[in-house]
Amino acid sequence: MRITGYRSIATVHEWGRPVGDVNGVIPSGITEVPIVLLETDEGLTGVGLGSHPDVHRVFPALEGQDPRAVTSLYDRMLSYVFKSGHSGHTFGTIGALDMALWDLKAKIAQEPLWRTLGAAERFVPGYASGLEYALTDDELVAFYERWAARGFTGAKVKGGLDIDRDVSRLTAVRDVLRVNSARPALMYDVNESWGAHQAVRLAQLVEDQVDLTWIEEPVRRWDVAGHRAVATGIRGAVATGENLTGLEHYRPLLDADAVGVVQTGSVWGITHFLRVSTLALAHSLPVSPVGYNANPVAHAAAAVPNHLVTEVQDLSAPVGLRVDQEIADGGIVLGDTPGLGIEVDEEKIAAHTAPGQWSAVTGPHVRPVDAGLRLTPRGR
Template sequence: MKVTGYRSLVTSHDWRRPVGDANGTIASGITEVPVLILETDGGLEGVGLGQHGEIARVFPAVEGQDPRAAPALYDSMLGHVFKSGHAGQTYGAIAAIDMALWDLKAKMAGEPLWRTLGAADRFVRGYASGLCYGLDDDAFAALYGEWAERGFHSAKIKGGKDLARDIRRLKIVQGIMARNNPVPALMLDVNESWNRKQAIRHLAAIEAAGIDLTWIEEPVRRWDAAGHAAITRAARPAVATGENLTGLEQFAPLFDAGAVDVVQAGSVWGITHFTRVAIAAHVRDLPVSPVGYDCNPAAHAAAAVPNMIGLEVQDFHWPAGLDVDQQIADGGVVLGDRPGLGIEVDEAAIAGHRAEGTWNVAGGPHRRPRDAGLRLVPDTGPALP
């Protein structure tokens, strides 16, 4: 069976609440979800998720190839673009193709991807993460109460601009998750909104408030190995980072500097990337955690690696036109038996849905505010453009 072509679709996810972080929020709660369909001469089709705007540039590296060679084809795609680099949208295209190749590989074997990757158990433990910055305290508590009802006892919240608010909300979610575990794991994600000295001061204040923070996520800029190393030496919580790094080589400075305690990999960057990052972390005795995305595609790979600490789970619902063979229950993801990723695409439903939504809006979470890392006092107002 050979790869012969592709189709590119865009559906939408209605989160049914505002979503975002310290960089901005999307009030409508509707976001776009790009879907790649990889075609073969045998009739099987592979599904990949995530931005893939440069698909035409990358596709020649896999055209006519056997999908079962997914890891080798990942390297072929990197080699295909090596002159100009593989960051940004180029890596998004590589990742979407890679995900679709793995989907095909498992479908050709007639088994779910978690089984193809060697996992022994279909259950993947997770933690609740509501992309909750735009919610008031009552809506925030109600949302995490839903997670607790599904058996979750670990939670991450969004913060970074108002320390008093962060401490208050950490205490709220601590009480909610304590329904399932008297000592819940609590994580704070500030999405690169601090500088290193702010991080050290703020983490000391959180500890003084009686909160035992499990990890602080992306406290400073993603490439700041020295800054992350200073924070992990000075503060008690683990430092988690890596979701925005595109390729294993970008992790090397963090590893060399002893700058990361929980190694993260974005689910949107594909299956091969996650497994390689996980093994690189494993040989350094570090845990790995995949960052969440629609339909939890990285859960299949997370089930198969030995050092997975927890999968970020962001919602209970699926994007329009996608049917996903998994359940969110018992504090994690229960993967099904449908071959491949377990995602079925209803193209007619997607075409008829027509809901508009994008992460890339003015003031949204994909735009970094001018004053990020430069705030002398807490900022409780909207993010600056």
């Protein structure tokens, strides 16, 4: 079997509510979901999810190759772009293609990817999440009640600007989840909105009132000293890594003992997650992938020995995607459909006209000019 070509399409995910974080909110709750379809000479098609604007530049590394050689092809893609580097959009493109390659490899084996990767169990422990920064307090409670009904015992709350509001919302979510656990796990994500000059103080203010399982991205993603200061200054763990693109970005943080929970971005692909997991295992640390549409990295999470928990952000799938998995019992129950278990209905996608708003200039991917440069927390 040989790789012959690719097609790039896009659908949307309709969240049914505003979504975002401290850096910005999408009021419509409609976000883009880019899809790359990797074609072969035997009719099988691999599905990869995630932004891939550099696919025209990276694909020549795959053309004519046997898709079963996934890890070798991953390194081939990295080698193909080494002069200009592999961060940003390029790393996202490699991740989407890598996901499609793994989908093909499992389809060739006629088994779900979690089987191909050596997992013994189809269940992946999760925690509830959902980019819920814009929800009112009542809406937040109603939102997490749906997760509590599905057995979840942990949840992540977005914050970073208003400490009093954040504490109130963390407390409310804790109380919702107490139906399933006397001591629910609470994750607090400030999305790099604090500066090193204030991170420890603000984290301690929150932790004095709420028992935090972890605080996520308290400072800039590359700030080793800042993460280390927070890690030594609070009782909970520091979680970070979702925006790091390559092992070389993780090593300084891990070597400095600045991280307690090692995260990976799902959009960076399967091989990236597996390699980061191995690096984390060598440091006796757990790994946790952040959420993404259709939870594709859950297949790999099921197969690594140091997986802690996977972020699950929504109960529905993007328009035109059928996903063979169930969100139940506090996690993801993976199905038996070969590959990632993702079926693409291109006719349904083509008939859908509502545009996504993830690329809007208001964010949430756009960092505010005063982020990390505030002396005190402030309201929204």
